[in-house]
Amino acid sequence: MKETIRIGCGAGFSGDRIEPALVLVEKGSIDFLVLECLAERTIALAQKRKLQDPATGYDPLLERRIELLIEPLKKNKVRLITNMGAANPLMAMEKILAIAKRKNISIKVAAVTGDDVLDRINQDDNSLETGEAIRKAGIVVSANAYLGIEGILEALSSDADVIITGRVADPSLFLAPMIDSFQWPTDNYDLLGKATVLGHLMECAGQVTGGYYADPGKKEVRNMANLGHPILEVSSDGSGIITKVDGTGGEVTLGTAKEQLLYEVVNPFEYYTPDVIADFTTVFLTKAGDNKVLVTGGGGKEKPGTLKVSIGYQAGYLGEGEITYAGSNAVERAKLAGEIVYERLRDRFEELRVDLIGLNSVHGSAFHHTDPYEVRLRIAGKAADYSLAAQVGEEIEALYTNGPGGGGGARKYVHEMIGIVSTLIDRKRVKPLVTVKSI
Amino acid sequence: MKLYEIAHSRAGDKGNTLTLSLIPYNEEAYQRLCEKVSAEKVKKHLSEFVKGDVIRYELPNISSLLFVCEQALSTGVTTSWVMDAHGKTLSYALLELEI
Numbered sequence: 001m002k003e004t005i006r007i008g009c010g011a012g013f014s015g016d017r018i019e020p021a022l023v024l025v026e027k028g029s030i031d032f033l034v035l036e037c038l039a040e041r042t043i044a045l046a047q048k049r050k051l052q053d054p055a056t057g058y059d060p061l062l063e064r065r066i067e068l069l070i071e072p073l074k075k076n077k078v079r080l081i082t083n084m085g086a087a088n089p090l091m092a093m094e095k096i097l098a099i100a101k102r103k104n105i106s107i108k109v110a111a112v113t114g115d116d117v118l119d120r121i122n123q124d125d126n127s128l129e130t131g132e133a134i135r136k137a138g139i140v141v142s143a144n145a146y147l148g149i150e151g152i153l154e155a156l157s158s159d160a161d162v163i164i165t166g167r168v169a170d171p172s173l174f175l176a177p178m179i180d181s182f183q184w185p186t187d188n189y190d191l192l193g194k195a196t197v198l199g200h201l202m203e204c205a206g207q208v209t210g211g212y213y214a215d216p217g218k219k220e221v222r223n224m225a226n227l228g229h230p231i232l233e234v235s236s237d238g239s240g241i242i243t244k245v246d247g248t249g250g251e252v253t254l255g256t257a258k259e260q261l262l263y264e265v266v267n268p269f270e271y272y273t274p275d276v277i278a279d280f281t282t283v284f285l286t287k288a289g290d291n292k293v294l295v296t297g298g299g300g301k302e303k304p305g306t307l308k309v310s311i312g313y314q315a316g317y318l319g320e321g322e323i324t325y326a327g328s329n330a331v332e333r334a335k336l337a338g339e340i341v342y343e344r345l346r347d348r349f350e351e352l353r354v355d356l357i358g359l360n361s362v363h364g365s366a367f368h369h370t371d372p373y374e375v376r377l378r379i380a381g382k383a384a385d386y387s388l389a390a391q392v393g394e395e396i397e398a399l400y401t402n403g404p405g406g407g408g409g410a411r412k413y414v415h416e417m418i419g420i421v422s423t424l425i426d427r428k429r430v431k432p433l434v435t436v437k438s439i
Numbered sequence: 440m441k442l443y444e445i446a447h448s449r450a451g452d453k454g455n456t457l458t459l460s461l462i463p464y465n466e467e468a469y470q471r472l473c474e475k476v477s478a479e480k481v482k483k484h485l486s487e488f489v490k491g492d493v494i495r496y497e498l499p500n501i502s503s504l505l506f507v508c509e510q511a512l513s514t515g516v517t518t519s520w521v522m523d524a525h526g527k528t529l530s531y532a533l534l535e536l537e538i
Contacts, residue, residue: 041517129454129515212449218464219447254501255447255462262460262505264451268496284500297500315518353520362523363532364487380520419518420454 005181007174007232008078011035011065012205014042018065020206020229020248025072027245028231032177033073035065035082036170036203043167044312044418046087047142057088058095066099074105074161081152081173085164087142089113090435092164097439106439107162110155114432115167117309117425118143127311127421137421138313145307145425148274149186151432152176158436167310169273171199174232182236192276193300194238197283200271201242201260201295205229208242208260209291210250223249239296241288252291261285274307274427276300306424315419319381319389321396322357323403323410326374331359333404334377340403341379341395348388353380376409382417389414441537446472448530457489457511457526459533461504469502475538481506484536488512488529506533 008030010021014037024030037059050057059065062084073080085092089111100107121143123135134140144167153176155163165173175195178184184191201208209230214221228248234240242252261283265271268280278300288294321341325334338354345352355361357376359369379396383389393412400410442448442461445468451458461476463469478495485493491509498505512526513519523529 215447218443255464258462258501258503259447259449259460261501262451262458262462262498262503263449264453264458265505266453266456266458266507268498268505281496281498282500318520355522357522362521362528363535366485366487366532367535378522382520417518420515422454 006030007032009202009205038083040420044142050087058092059084080162083165085166108160108438109162110160110436112151112165115144142312145430149176154434156180170203171196174199189300191238193278194298196278197298198240243292257293315417317389318415319392320413321393322378323407324376331371334375337403349381443534450530452525455515457508459506466502
């Protein structure tokens, strides 16, 4: 049995950069590569694509990432674990096999399904967020349970080179290879808690290696353009070192690790996953060399009896328009433009949001600052149908000839909104299924 | 003095809940942050966004504080109509707090 394994994380969200994963595979001496590409809303959008075309529904960047990585993965004997299956892991598996075949590479792929529980949720149940019946939120388009380690463990024991899943809790993507490599009992919650801390530190990729961190003059980070993604060197006792490939940009420091450890944590005493309820409050971080942070401590208690289900529903459309004013009295002209558009639209919209970008658009008026030289008016409104939402942008554009002087750079947008609510499901009602194919 | 002078922060989102870490550059400043930056003070400072409770967690092992702010993201990232639907920029709003 191995004493340590090395896991790289080459993507922390669906749209993440593609190249850092290749550096990890070729120069990272890693055993496993994880690509975490699924946010709450991503799977609902994927489900909608799949409804329109059953051959889709997996991650839109799947082909580009696999084309680049499949040969180096094979050559360097690195196994890939990814949730890029999104709403359609089986079709994603076929795509990966087809790419391998074209490149004359023999591989084994395992797809983990079973997260889709749309047929098992009761829409009369209350959602965790609103306390009201799920059906009241809107027309439901997807319901996916957060699976844990079980399916991935079965896939690993099949010796698959590539494991592709749908909705799986992010830390489980890292936990499973540790359990498989170290033969940890899956009810050793202390170890699973420690490993979940490590998975949480890794799951946003560049966010622990100096990405989303730099602040010139305060937090200087070198060579950001060539930011390296992280490597976890984990030991069989559940401690680990976070590091990165020498020569890549960014940094792994106590500062980057602390920011990532607390990122999106709503209760550090009880961090719920399908595998364990982890305790983050007992974690210690220690500098262990250049770009090396040692993570020790952490723990956990027995996994919950229920799984969280993320439910996507149609939430209408958001219409937006923007236009810029500059020079003397810019703020007053932008305000006047906002009042004009508001007056023209108020009969058609219950509410409109008016922002002055550069003055109050993200931090409101809470912290006073002097007027900027240039300011961008933004108006947003929600509507049940596309054409009404579009009228917001149309009225902004019409300010060119029907508004105050000097407006420029008008843009208009309409976004379809997929809302998300959650519920819980008895874990006995969710069965992970593993399908293995070789070529 | 602004918190920005002595600490850094990262914002996170879970549904309509905003999380804000507060991490001193010098670990010796941790105790001072515990004394000066209460949950009540943060709730008042961010009252334009945070409509629910603010809970403060102390993490002495890593000399950091975590503020969990409920009903803070205009219904949450998927249905919000504000510019910064994740509330990602709000880490720097916290750092505007004067102590």
